[in-house]
Amino acid sequence: MKTKEVDKSILNLVIDGVLLILLAAMSGIGGLIKFILVPGCVRNQMYSNHVKLSFMGLDRQDWGRIHLLIGIIFIVLMVVHIVLHWRMLGCLFRKWIDNKVWRVIIASFVAIVTVVLLLGFLLVHPKVVPLNGNHGRVSIRVNGDTPYSECSLSTVKPTDLLIQTPVF
Template identity: 30%
Template sequence: MKRSIQNIVIDAIAFVGFILLTTTGMLMHYILPAGSRRFKTICGMDRHEWGNIHFWISVFFLCCLAVHLFLHWRWVANIFIGKSHERSGLRVALVIIGFIGVLVFAISPLLSPVNETNVERQGCDLCLSQDHKKIQVRGAMTFTEVAEESEVSVEYIIEKLGLPEDVDKKEHLGKLRKEYGFEIEDVRRIICEYKTKHP
């Protein structure tokens, strides 16, 4: 295949990847936002499934860019290095330092430590008085068990979560969370808010 045709094919594929990357990103940000309390799907897929597609499109797009740079490597090298003269070494050093800086900046979030907050303890400390026992809310519990533990009605919790009234109250929260898109912390927060308003 001629170099010009290769360039056209790679550029066209990369452009399609960029468009898909943009549209899936906008879809997750505006149409299927994080923390949505209502169950939303597009084409039968929820936000997490679209997030997987978004990730693999980004990997594909990165590969296309890598191939594009490989095919134009000689041109890129000429732009940054230029003709050999007294300052060629300085220019090459600046290019290398700049590339390393961008690389470190890009991967630093991946290497940063993950901080986990004890949400359950924090939530109880914020809104439960000393007269209340600490309330346990876990994914293995059902709405019925949470209601018994917290002394907050099932109907109130379900209403505040924005779930349908006929939701299975004896199903584990972990499974319902995936199905309806709420978080366990949402349940804790609703209970804490109720306890604050009804001490």
């Protein structure tokens, strides 16, 4: 019995380490996509109309696919992590919330929100709107200053693009 507990502890430790690495990778790749491999219009203003940005031979779209794949692996390992800790979570849940009715309500709420957030994209249909003068571009606040159209910026560094808000 002792060996099974040790094996489970080692598995937990490995999964936790992998989850940490995956989370760091998702964050780093998200930053790479957002601030370094900038969208086309910003790229055109920063460099020229005839360049393609890449890092390690991969462009923005490729890194987006990797980001998605890492996110899926992260979710699967998180589910395994929760399964491995299920008994402990159940004990803590019962300890913190004495009333069984409230436990059922809270657990149901968490389950429904989780499923909606994970699979809700399957129910979304994009709103298709004809482009007007701004061609779907975004307004950018450079270092918190006045918003500019992303294509009206004469010189901007990727790290200056801190807040992006849609232009309506």
